[in-house]
Structures are given as C-alpha cells and as structure tokens.
Amino acid sequence: MGVDKLGTMWAVFQGLVIEALPFLLIGVVIASLARWLSPGGRWLQRLPAHPLLGPLTGAALGFALPACECGNVPVARRLLAGGAPLATALGFLFAAPVLNPIVLASTWAAFPDQPWLLAARPLGALAIAMVLTLLLRLLPEQDLLTAELLAERRLNQPLAEVSLLQRGTGLLGQRLPRPGAVKRLPASEALGHGVREFLNLASLLVLGCAIAAMVQTLLPRSWLLAVGDAPTLSILSLMLLAVVVSVCSSVDAFLALAFAAHVTPGALLAFLLLGPVIDLKSLSLFGLLLRPRALGLTVAGTALVVLLIGQWINLWKL
Numbered sequence: 001m002g003v004d005k006l007g008t009m010w011a012v013f014q015g016l017v018i019e020a021l022p023f024l025l026i027g028v029v030i031a032s033l034a035r036w037l038s039p040g041g042r043w044l045q046r047l048p049a050h051p052l053l054g055p056l057t058g059a060a061l062g063f064a065l066p067a068c069e070c071g072n073v074p075v076a077r078r079l080l081a082g083g084a085p086l087a088t089a090l091g092f093l094f095a096a097p098v099l100n101p102i103v104l105a106s107t108w109a110a111f112p113d114q115p116w117l118l119a120a121r122p123l124g125a126l127a128i129a130m131v132l133t134l135l136l137r138l139l140p141e142q143d144l145l146t147a148e149l150l151a152e153r154r155l156n157q158p159l160a161e162v163s164l165l166q167r168g169t170g171l172l173g174q175r176l177p178r179p180g181a182v183k184r185l186p187a188s189e190a191l192g193h194g195v196r197e198f199l200n201l202a203s204l205l206v207l208g209c210a211i212a213a214m215v216q217t218l219l220p221r222s223w224l225l226a227v228g229d230a231p232t233l234s235i236l237s238l239m240l241l242a243v244v245v246s247v248c249s250s251v252d253a254f255l256a257l258a259f260a261a262h263v264t265p266g267a268l269l270a271f272l273l274l275g276p277v278i279d280l281k282s283l284s285l286f287g288l289l290l291r292p293r294a295l296g297l298t299v300a301g302t303a304l305v306v307l308l309i310g311q312w313i314n315l316w317k318l
Contacts, residue, residue, distance in 0.1 A: 005217055013213035019248050020070040020205055020281060025198060027071030031078035032194030044084035045156075054087025055095070055133040059126055061088075062096030068248040069097040069276050073285040074201060080149055080289065083156035086141070090133040093289070094302075097249040097276035098125035107272070110253035111260070117269065120313065124273045128305050132277075135301050136294055144294045146287075201285060208281030212246035215280065231318065234267035235310035239303065242275035249276035265317040266310035274306045 048054045058079075062072070076093035080086075097103065099122055111117050136144055145153065247255050252275050260268050278299055286295055 009213045009217040012216055013209055016209040016212055016246060016281065017206060019251065020068070020209065021202065023068045023071035023248060023250070024074070024201055024205055027074040028194055028198040028201065031074040031197070032191070044079060044082040047084050047088040049085035049087055051087055051134060051137065052130070054085050055091030055130045058088040058091025058093070059095035059099050059129055061092045062099035063101065068103070068250045069279070069282045070205060070248065070285065072096040073282070073289065074197060077149065077289055080145065081152040081156065083153060086137055087133050090136055091129050094132050094277055095125050095129035098122060098273075102250045103276070106250055107253045110257045116317075120269055121272050124269060124309050125276065127309070128273060128277060128302055131305050132298060132301050135297055139294060143291060146289060146291060149289060201288070204284040204287065205281055208284035209246065212244065212280035216244050216246070229264065231264055231266070231314045232311065234264045235270045235307055235314070238263060238267040238271040239274050239306060242271045243279050245275070246279040246281045247275065252276070264314050266312070266314035269313050270306050270310035273309065274302060277302050
C-alpha cells in the first residue's frame with residue numbers, strides 16, 4: 001500500500017472519528033442522566049408494547065434526541081436495560097438516526113427543490129423501523145439480546161414477566177428490590193459508569209471507523225457510481241456506498257448532493273435510508289446490543305426493505 005493511500009486512509013479515519021464521537025458522547029450523557037434520575041426505570045416499562053404503537057412511539061422519541069446512529073445506541077441500550085418494551089426500544093434504535101431535527105433540517109438544506117425526498121426519507125425510515133421491529137420480535141429475548149444486556153434487563157422487569165430463576169440473582173429467600181424502587185446512585189458513581197460506557201463504546205466506534213476508512217480507501221467510489229443510470233444496479237451500488245463511507249446521518253445528505261445528479265432517484269433515497277441504520281461503524285456498536293443471529297436479520301431485513309423502496313421510487317420517478 002502506497003504512502004498516498006495511507007495518508008488518505010488516515011484522513012478518512014480522522015474525519016469519521018471526529019464526526020461521530022460528539023454524537024456518541026451526547027447519547028452516553030442522555031443514557032447516564034436517565035440512569036441516574038430514574039435508576040429503576042419504572043417509567044420505561046410504561047411505554048407501549050403494541051407491535052405498531054411501540055415502534056411509532058420509539059420513532060417519536062427521536063425528535064427529542066438529536067443523535068445520529070452513533071449516539072442512539074447508548075440510549076437504546078438504556079431503554080432495553082431499563083425494561084422498556086422491545087417494540088419501543090427497537091423502534092427508537094432504527095428510526096431515531098433519521099427522525100430527529102438535525103437530520104431532517106440537513107436533508108431540507110441539501111435538497112430544498114426535491115419535496116418528495118423530504119417526505120420519503122422520514123417515511124422510509126419509519127417503515128424500516130417497523131419492519132425490523134416486527135421481524136426481531138419473532139426471536140425470544142435470549143436469542144435477540146446479548147447476555148450482559150439481557151441480565152440487566154431482567155433485573156428491571158416486573159416479576160409478573162420475569163421469574164426469579166430467569167433473573168439469575170442471589171440466594172433463594174433473598175429480598176430483591178422492586179423495579180422502580182432502586183436507590184439513586186451517587187453522582188460520582190453515575191459519572192464513572194458513564195465514562196466507562198463511553199470508553200467501551202468509543203473503542204468499538206474507533207474500530208468500526210478504521211475498517212470503514214480502509215474499505216473506503218481501497219474501494220474507489222467511481223466504481224460504485226459507474227452504474228448510476230441502471231435502475232436496480234444503481235440502488236445496489238449506492239447501498240454498498242452507504243455502508244462503506246459510514247458517514248453520520250446528520251451530514252450524509254450533503255455528501256449525497258455531490259452525486260445526486262448522476263444516480264437514479266431510488267438509489268439516492270436508498271443511500272439516505274440504509275446508511276443511518278447499517279454501516280461499518282454502527283455494526284460494531286450493535287454488537288453490544290444484538291446477538292449475531294439478530295444482527296444478521298437486521299442487516300438482511302434492512303437491505304431488502306431499502307431495495308424494495310428504491311425500486312418503487314424508480315418506478316414512480318423514472
């Protein structure tokens with residue numbers, strides 16, 4: 001590998017890390033505050049568990065939390081660990097990277113003359129979140145969530161839903177705190193927990209950014225954009241590009257603006273839909289939430305839904 005490519009790889013890596021870390025920090029701060037202010041998470045358990053209302057509620061939470069796909073992972077983890085219904089937590093995890101004010105404003109700023117795109121992007125993100133939520137809820141929780149997250153989640157669920165044996169706690173006859181009755185941690189301890197979580201997530205994020213920088217440097221974008229006029233190949237190439245470049249959803253619309261005139265409308269929308277859910281850096285973070293089988297279903301389900309949406313847009317616009 002030449003010196004020029006190494007320099008390019010380092011520059012791309014720095015750009016990805018600098019872009020993503022602030023949003024990751026925002027997400028950790030929000031999750032840490034929620035953990036400190038409501039340690040038992042009783043309010044989380046009151047969120048709707050309905051298979052349709054739950055994802056809609058989770059998606060709506062994205063409007064109040066301006067975090068991209070990096071920052072929503074720690075918040076989603078706090079929702080799941082606190083005992084929130086799967087439907088709401090997963091709806092937030094998959095929809096929040098698009099359904100937040102920063103992303104919607106940046107999309108409008110980049111494409112003010114394409115009103116269809118301003119409507120199709122949030123609607124497409126909502127459709128992806130609902131399909132993925134329905135798909136993943138078919139798995140038992142022990143096959144869906146990582147062991148550490150599942151153990152913390154069961155400690156915060158009511159005994160009516162999770163038995164003592166499932167909680168895996170202590171000795172028989174030991175008195176356990178009721179969910180929602182847990183004492184608030186000292187601020188210093190809560191801060192320490194937040195710092196450890198940030199460092200843990202940041203290490204995975206850096207690894208994902210390094211992989212994205214290497215793949216992005218070795219795989220020229222010109223190859224992917226060469227099939228811009230082909231209805232199906234253009235969608236597939238832009239989906240691959242979204243995974244490779246791993247740019248945050250808060251700025252991806254401006255990147256898409258650079259090649260929007262050279263690709264089909266469906267491919268452009270596919271780029272703006274897939275990247276906020278699946279890219280090389282977010283996949284590393286998802287490993288803290290989802291087991292490999294669930295992660296595989298997430299990737300396959302997202303790719304299929306985005307491809308179908310892109311095809312439908314091309315049939316409509318071309």
